[in-house]
Amino acid sequence: MALLEIKNLHVSVGGKKILNGISLALNAGEVHAIMGPNGTGKSTLSNVIAGRDGYEVTEGQVLLDGRDVLAMAADERARAGVFLAFQYPVEIPGVTTSAFLKTAINAKRRAEGKPEIDAMEFLKLVKAKQKILGMPDDMIKRALNVGFSGGEKKRAEVLQMTLLEPRVAILDETDSGLDIDALKIVSEGVNTLRSPERAFLIITHYQRLLNYIVPDHVHVLVGGKVVASGGKELAEQLEAEGYARYLSAA
Amino acid sequence: MAAKQETAAAVRDVEQYKYGFVTDIESDKAPKGLSEDIIRFISAKKNEPDWMLEARLKAYRYWLTLAGEEPAWAKLTYPKIDYQASYYYAAPKQKLASMDEVDPKLLETYKKLGIPLAEQAVLAGVAVDAVFDSVSVATTYKKKLEEMGVIFKPISEAVHSHPELVKKYLGSVVPYTDNFFAALNAAVFTDGSFVYIPKGLRCPMELSTYFRINEKNTGQFERTLIIADEGAYVSYLEGCTAPMRDENQLHAAVVELITLDDAEIKYSTVQNWYPGDAEGKGGIYNFVTKRGACRGKNSKIMWTQVETGSAITWKYPSCILQGDNSVGEFYSVAITNNHQQADTGTKMIHLGANTRSKIISKGISAGKADNTYRGLVRIGAKADGARNYTQCDSLLIGDKCGAHTVPYIESRNPTAQTEHEATTSKISEDQLFYCQQRGMTEEEAVSLIVNGFCREVLQTLPMEFAVEAQKLVGISLEGSVG
Numbered sequence A: 001m002a003l004l005e006i007k008n009l010h011v012s013v014g015g016k017k018i019l020n021g022i023s024l025a026l027n028a029g030e031v032h033a034i035m036g037p038n039g040t041g042k043s044t045l046s047n048v049i050a051g052r053d054g055y056e057v058t059e060g061q062v063l064l065d066g067r068d069v070l071a072m073a074a075d076e077r078a079r080a081g082v083f084l085a086f087q088y089p090v091e092i093p094g095v096t097t098s099a100f101l102k103t104a105i106n107a108k109r110r111a112e113g114k115p116e117i118d119a120m121e122f123l124k125l126v127k128a129k130q131k132i133l134g135m136p137d138d139m140i141k142r143a144l145n146v147g148f149s150g151g152e153k154k155r156a157e158v159l160q161m162t163l164l165e166p167r168v169a170i171l172d173e174t175d176s177g178l179d180i181d182a183l184k185i186v187s188e189g190v191n192t193l194r195s196p197e198r199a200f201l202i203i204t205h206y207q208r209l210l211n212y213i214v215p216d217h218v219h220v221l222v223g224g225k226v227v228a229s230g231g232k233e234l235a236e237q238l239e240a241e242g243y244a245r246y247l248s249a250a
Numbered sequence B: 001m002a003a004k005q006e007t008a009a010a011v012r013d014v015e016q017y018k019y020g021f022v023t024d025i026e027s028d029k030a031p032k033g034l035s036e037d038i039i040r041f042i043s044a045k046k047n048e049p050d051w052m053l054e055a056r057l058k059a060y061r062y063w064l065t066l067a068g069e070e071p072a073w074a075k076l077t078y079p080k081i082d083y084q085a086s087y088y089y090a091a092p093k094q095k096l097a098s099m100d101e102v103d104p105k106l107l108e109t110y111k112k113l114g115i116p117l118a119e120q121a122v123l124a125g126v127a128v129d130a131v132f133d134s135v136s137v138a139t140t141y142k143k144k145l146e147e148m149g150v151i152f153k154p155i156s157e158a159v160h161s162h163p164e165l166v167k168k169y170l171g172s173v174v175p176y177t178d179n180f181f182a183a184l185n186a187a188v189f190t191d192g193s194f195v196y197i198p199k200g201l202r203c204p205m206e207l208s209t210y211f212r213i214n215e216k217n218t219g220q221f222e223r224t225l226i227i228a229d230e231g232a233y234v235s236y237l238e239g240c241t242a243p244m245r246d247e248n249q250l251h252a253a254v255v256e257l258i259t260l261d262d263a264e265i266k267y268s269t270v271q272n273w274y275p276g277d278a279e280g281k282g283g284i285y286n287f288v289t290k291r292g293a294c295r296g297k298n299s300k301i302m303w304t305q306v307e308t309g310s311a312i313t314w315k316y317p318s319c320i321l322q323g324d325n326s327v328g329e330f331y332s333v334a335i336t337n338n339h340q341q342a343d344t345g346t347k348m349i350h351l352g353a354n355t356r357s358k359i360i361s362k363g364i365s366a367g368k369a370d371n372t373y374r375g376l377v378r379i380g381a382k383a384d385g386a387r388n389y390t391q392c393d394s395l396l397i398g399d400k401c402g403a404h405t406v407p408y409i410e411s412r413n414p415t416a417q418t419e420h421e422a423t424t425s426k427i428s429e430d431q432l433f434y435c436q437q438r439g440m441t442e443e444e445a446v447s448l449i450v451n452g453f454c455r456e457v458l459q460t461l462p463m464e465f466a467v468e469a470q471k472l473v474g475i476s477l478e479g480s481v482g
């Protein structure tokens, strides 16, 4: 059984059809990349999997370990191991990154029947992960995402992912806005998380990212449909040719 | 009206005690209503000296001249209070025999706040004389404090043991003529705390933290007087974070603080009286007058309040900055949910030179609640170089609630500087989804966001209460979204 299975998913927003029958199966241990032109429904797919309000699923299923994900509330899905690195991370004034991280970690631990994380242990853990991601220590004292640069926001998303150790991680354009060094650092962060128990769905516009995070499968999403799937070489072909071939077909 | 029903219920309760009146001062209850006889009864009950009775009667006669005219300028709506339908003296309520008799919803909240079982029992009004060992802890500390010269006792005892201090200071900051509720309180107050910190002493512990257990049941007309003599310091905490489910309708407390030269008082309140139910039925009317006088130079008074309870809150902890270089600070969090109404703020009266004040107010409204910040900064002609900084932030949850900011600034000194900043914001769907995507429930998310919003104020609370207050913020907003 696939870890995450998307079956013939149809989604509308405000009466407008966005996803037109998407089927994908992510096995544990795999990294899947999704590429596609602007406005084809990549973020819509991520949001529907994560459980954001405002989307109408008209047909299809999403299963995590065979469990019906669409029947679960957003926070339940998160605690079951679905993580979304947001294309546009949200600012939360007044809430320190540290308080936010601790609350998120404890929500997960509670679901696992573990006690709250010890304050010292928490600081040590966060410090270590921040170091790997090249983030300054005192970053966590600042309000979450408030005044963070574009690249800092993306790193903060990856920091959250490494702390929460999800089962399925969806990265929605996490590479956008990162400089070349940051891209490498963040990719390493993802690569260290790659494991036989975990799957990744990586949305990107740039083949370059896939040099660092080498995917097992690449899918092309156009007009709310997967129009082509292949290996790493598909990304290289897209980089060279663009989407013209798929757009005319769609 | 809801209030009338509550009062009627309370009356029924009390009427079960058919005791005599006036002639029989052994009885536990004075009859319903307010009169000179009732005041004499209260005074006799407390065995008060004549001067105290005279002070009460004077206040009462003044109150009568107000002819039931409550202050009407606040943005509050509530049915007319019938002062003759209340009881003004009642001995402590009967204790419950066991925890089984306590409302399980109340216990659930205590549990969420992480309050130890023994304390839960005390708060819920269960007789625990045998169980509870903190009482002896409290006694030990009391002894230590006495050795240092700290006077900390019920005001009804201080009237006997330290009449000169009580006579000198009681009513000196909030005279009975101050307002309707202050007059009422001066006439009928039953008890409260008295604190005196001697010259040069930094009181080494938070007063009332160790004592909060046995300082309950002070009744609806509480009177507190705290004096910090020259160079003294004390941090006082009123109330506790656990909800008190008191059936009384009206609470009209008066608190007076006095700092002499170089002295400092830090007064923290966490108020979580019964707010009424989700439909707005029941709940406490909290009409409180709190004021501190920085009489001495370089003295400081700092108010921190976290107001999450009561159906109605009418409260303006204020500072009169008389001494040169004296400092007044007011930090406030007021949360209103469902049908709660709060009209709260402060007055900073600058009289001395180079006096400074700071006001940080955070108002949170949810449900159908109304939340008003009302503040006055007045700078007198002699307050050269006075400065004030005011910041009022409002946070709205949902779209049926209201937030209002009413700042008054009056300056009669051209060298004074005042600054006022105000913001209003909302918790967005995006913020909630972001938090939920990280595994938090909606309630956890709201609590986190609101705690972040109030952080600056909560930080000023003594450590152990800050933690409870943080939890309380979340609990009081339960059911506010979705």
Ligand SMILES: Nc1ncnc2c1ncn2[C@@H]1O[C@H](COP(=O)(O)OP(=O)(O)OP(=O)(O)O)[C@@H](O)[C@H]1O
Binding pocket: A013, A014, A016, A018, A036, A037, A038, A039, A040, A041, A042, A043, A044, A045, A054, A087
């Ligand atoms: N709430 C909404 N209301 C109306 N239209 C929406 C809404 N959300 C998404 N859409 C539309 O759905 C389409 C798909 O949007 P989506 O954000 O999924 O695209 P994307 O593939 O992630 O694009 P990009 O590469 O630019 O991030 C777009 O045309 C977008 O305008």
Ligand SMILES: [Mg+2]
Binding pocket: A042, A043, A044, A087, A172
């Ligand atoms: Mg997108």
